[in-house]
Amino acid sequence: MSQQPAPADNILELTDLTKRFGGLVAVDNVSLNIKRGEVFALIGPNGAGKTTLFNNVTGLFQPTSGRVVFDGRDITGFKPHQVARWGIARTFQNIRLFDYMTCLDNVRVGRHVRMKAKVWDSLLKLPRERREEERVTEEAMEFLRFVGIAKHANQYARNLAYGQQRRLEIARALATEPKLLLLDEPAAGFTPQEKVELMQLVKKILTRGITVFLIEHDMKVVMGISERIVVLDHGEKIAEGPPDEVRKDVRVIEAYLGKSA
Amino acid sequence: MSQRAAGGSGSILARFRLRERIRDRDQAVYGILIIAAVLFPLVTIYATDGTALVSQATRAGYFVLLAIGLNVVVGFAGLLDLGYAAFFAIGAYTYALLASPQLASSPAHHAVHLPFWLMLFVAMFVAAAAGAILGFPTLRLRGDYLAIVTLGFGEIVPQLFYNFDQWTGGINAVGIIDQPVLPAWIQGPWSGDGPVQIVRSFNFGGDPVAFYVLICILIAAAVILVSNLYRSRLGRAWMAIREDEVAAAAMGINTVTTKLLAFGIGASFSGFAGAYYAADVSLVSPDSFLFIVSITVLVMVVLGGMGNISGVIVGALVLYYVVFYLIPGLPENVTNLANSIGLSSETTHSLADATQHLNYIIYGAILVAMMLLRPQGLLPSRIREQELKHAAVQEEEAAVEMEHAT
Amino acid sequence: MSLPDFGFYVLCATAVVLLAAQAVIHPTEFVQVCIFGLTQGSIYALVALGYTMVYGIIELINFAHGDVFTLGAYVGSAILGFFAISEGEFTTVNLIALLLVFPAVMLIMGGINVAIERVAYRPLRNAPRLAPLITAIGMSFFLEGVMFLWHGPATVHFPDILPKTATTIAGVFFGFKDVFVVVVAAILVALLAIFINRTKLGKAMRATAQDRDAAQLMGIDINRTIAATFFIGALLAGAGGMIWGLYYNTVYYQLGFRSGLIAFTAAVFGGIGNIPGAALGGLIIGLIAAFSDSYIGSKWTQVVVFGILIGVLVFRPTGLLGMRVPEK
Structure with a gap:
C-alpha cells in the first residue's frame, strides 16, 4: 500500500473503516480526522461500536476494510505493541x-x-x-x-x-x-468532583502536546473539554462537529432518545 | 524548584535503600540457606562418617535448579508448562551422548568426549533452542492450550529417546558418562594430596562433595541471574503479561517474543540441570524424565510460592525431602515405631508392607491438602510487607507535596 | 487461506492419501484395523466427554478423570465377583449380572467423582488457576494409589462374560464384543445429547458453561450444576471402564494416566468444551492410534497421538468442531 503523507495538522485519519464480526457490522464505513493537539470525543449509545473503533485503531482488531493513518504513517494491520511504539x-x-x-x-x-x-x-x-x-x-x-x-x-x-x-x-x-492518547470512558463511575478533576487532568495532558481522543457518556464532560465530537450509532457516523452543533442535531437526538422523541 | 529536584533524587535513593531493607524476608531465607549449605556436608560427614547424605543433597540441588528455571516460566510469565522434564531430558542426553562411549556403538561409530564445562553451555543452548522451536508456534495459544502442548511434548521427548535406540541405547540407557575434570588452573599445590591441602582433591571421580560444591555454585549463580531478570525491564514485561496480556500489548510489549524469552530461558535452566544430572549419576535413561518429574517440579514451584525465588528454593527442598526421603522411608519408620510399641513382628511386617503401597496415596493426599490449606504457597511473593513499604513512601510523598505547596 | 489452515489441510490430505493406499493394497487388513480403531475410539469418546464437560464448565483439566475411568473397571471387576458368573461362555446369570453391575458401577463412579469435586475442587473455585490443577493431579495420584493398594502393580483380570460369538465376513473378523462396545457407547452418547439439550439441568449446564455469573443471576444453582457435570462425566467414565474391562479383560492401575491423556487429546481434537466434538474426536483418535499401531509400529503411537495433539493446537486451536471465540 502506498504511503501518502498526511497533512501535518492531522494526527489520526480513519478512512472508510469497517469492522465486521460475522454478519454483524460493528463499525460501518467510518471516516474521521483528528487534528493535532485537540480533544476529540466519540459518543453514541451503548453498542454503537465506539470501543470496537478504538480496538481497530490500537491493533487489537484488524479492520475488515479501510485505512488507519497515524501521524502520516499507514498503521492499518499493525500489532498492538507496534501501535504503542509509534505513539x-x-x-x-x-x-x-x-x-x-x-x-x-x-x-x-x-x-x-x-x-x-x-x-x-x-x-x-x-x-x-x-x-x-x-x-x-x-x-x-x-x-x-x-x-x-x-x-x-x-x-x-x-x-x-x-x-x-x-x-x-x-x-x-x-x-x-504517546502523541495520541485514547481514553475509553475515563469518567465512568466518577463523582461530580472527580469529573471536574478529570477535566483538569485532560487539560494538563494537552499542555504536554498530546492529542486526546476519548469515548465518554457523560455529556457534561464531553461538552466541557472536547473541541469536536463524532457521534456513532449502529457503527455508522451520524454527526460530526463542535459540541454546540452536535447537541442540536436531529439524528443525534433520535439516536439517544429513540425516534418517537 | 531546584530544591525539590534535589529532594526528588534524594528520595529515590532513600526509597531504594528502603526497598532493600524490605526484602528482608528474602535475605533472611537466603542467609539461612547459605549457612545450611555450608554446614550440611560438614555436619553430615562428621555425624554419619559417609557421604550418602551429601549425594542426596546434590540430588535435591538439581531439583532446586529445575524449580528456579520453571519459576521463570510459570511464576514470572504465568505460562503453564507441564512438560518441563522434556528439556531436562534434552540437556541430559546432550551431555550423555557427547561425553560417553555411547556413540561408538551407534551408526556414527565414534565416541565423542567433549569437556563438561563446555557441555554445560551446549546443553543449555540445545534445550533453549528446543524451547524456542516448541514455543514459537504455540505461545500464541491461550494459557491452557499451551499447558496441553507442553504436556504432549513432555510425553513425546522421552519416547523419542526410547525409540531411537540405535543412537541412545533406548531402554538400555546411556552409561559410563564422563566425569567433570577441573581445569588445570584450579588444581594446584593447595588441592589434592599436595603439601598445602586447603581444599579436598575435588577430582569429581565419583566424589560426592565435589558435585555438591558445584551444584551449590550453580544454584547461587542461577539465583543471582534470575533475581536480576526479575527486577528488570524484561521481568516487569513478564509479570505484565501474566497479569493482563491485552494491556501489556497495549503498553508496547511484544508478547510473543517476551513469552518466547521466558520459555527459552526456563528451558535453558532445565538443560543446564540435565547436563549436570547426567554427569552426576553417570547413567541416563528415558524413564528418568516422565510426567511425574515435570509435575513434581511444578508442585515445588507452586508449593514454594510462585514468582518468589527464595520461596521456590524452600519449596523444592521441602518437597524433595517429602517425596524422596519421607515417603520412601515410611515403611522403615513404621517398622521401628511398631517395634518400639511392642507389636508382633508379623503385624510390623504387614504394616511396613502396607505403607510401602501407600506412597501414591500419601503423595496425592499431600498435594491436595497442601493446595487446600495454602493455595498461594509457603512463601508467596505477593504478600510482602506492603503496609510498611506503603507507610514510608506516603510520608515521603506528603513531605514533597508540602514542599511543593510552600 | 491462512498458512496454519493450509498446513492443517496438507497434513490431513497426506494422511488420507497414505491410508487410502493401504486400503487399496490390503483392504481386509485395513477394515480390520478400522474395526479395532472404532472400538477403542468408542471408549476414548466416553472418557473424552467427561474431560470436555468439566473443562467446559470450570476450565479445569481434570487429571483425575482417567483414573476414575480405570477405577470403574476395578470396581466392576470386584462386584462381578459376587455373582456366579461363568467365564468364557454367556449364561443368563452373566446377563443379569451385567445388567445390574453396569449401571451400578456408573452410579458408584458418579458418586465418587462428586465427592472428589466437593473435596478437591469446590473449595478452590476462587483460588489461583494452578491450585485446582495441582489438586486434580493429587487426586489422580491418590486414586492410582488406591488401586495400587487394592491389587498391587500387576495387571488385574476382568471377568470375561460376554458371548464369544464372532463371524468372518470377506476375511474380516469381528465379534459380538466389537458390536457391543460401539453400540453401548453410541447409546450413552445419544442419551447424553438428549439430556444436555432437553432437560432443565442440561440447559443449566450449558448456561453455566457459557457464563457462570449470568447463570447464577438467572437463579441457577451453580454448585449443583457443577456437581451434576462431574456426576455425568463420571457415569460415562465408569461405563467406559466397564466396557474396557469387558472388551480387554485386563486392567492395571496406571491405565488411566496414558489412556486419560489420549482421551484428553480426543477432547482437544474435537474442540474442548464441545460435546459432539469430544465424541467424534474419540473415534478419530481411536482410529489414528489403531492405524499407527498397525502401520507405523506401536512404539510410535504415543509420538503420533501427541504429535497430532500439538499439531491440532498449533494449526486449529479450536479443534475440528470448535468455534472461533473472539478475544475480548
Missing part, C-alpha cells in the same frame, strides 16, 4: 491494570517501549542497565505525581480506590510517551 496509548473501559504489581511497576511497564535494556544487560546487571533503571524509576514517579497518586507508588494496583485506578491507567498510558 498511540490507551486506557480501557473496564480498567485493565496489572493488579498484582505496584503502581510504580505499572508505570514502569509503560516505560518499557522507551527503554533499551536487553536480556544480557539485565541478566548481568550492567552499569548502563542500572542507570536506566534508576532513571526510569524517577520518570515513573514523575508520571505518578502528574496524575496525583505518587503517594501510592508502592501499593498494589488492585488496592487503589476506583478513581485512583483510572488515574493510574492514565499515568501508565502517558508513560509510553
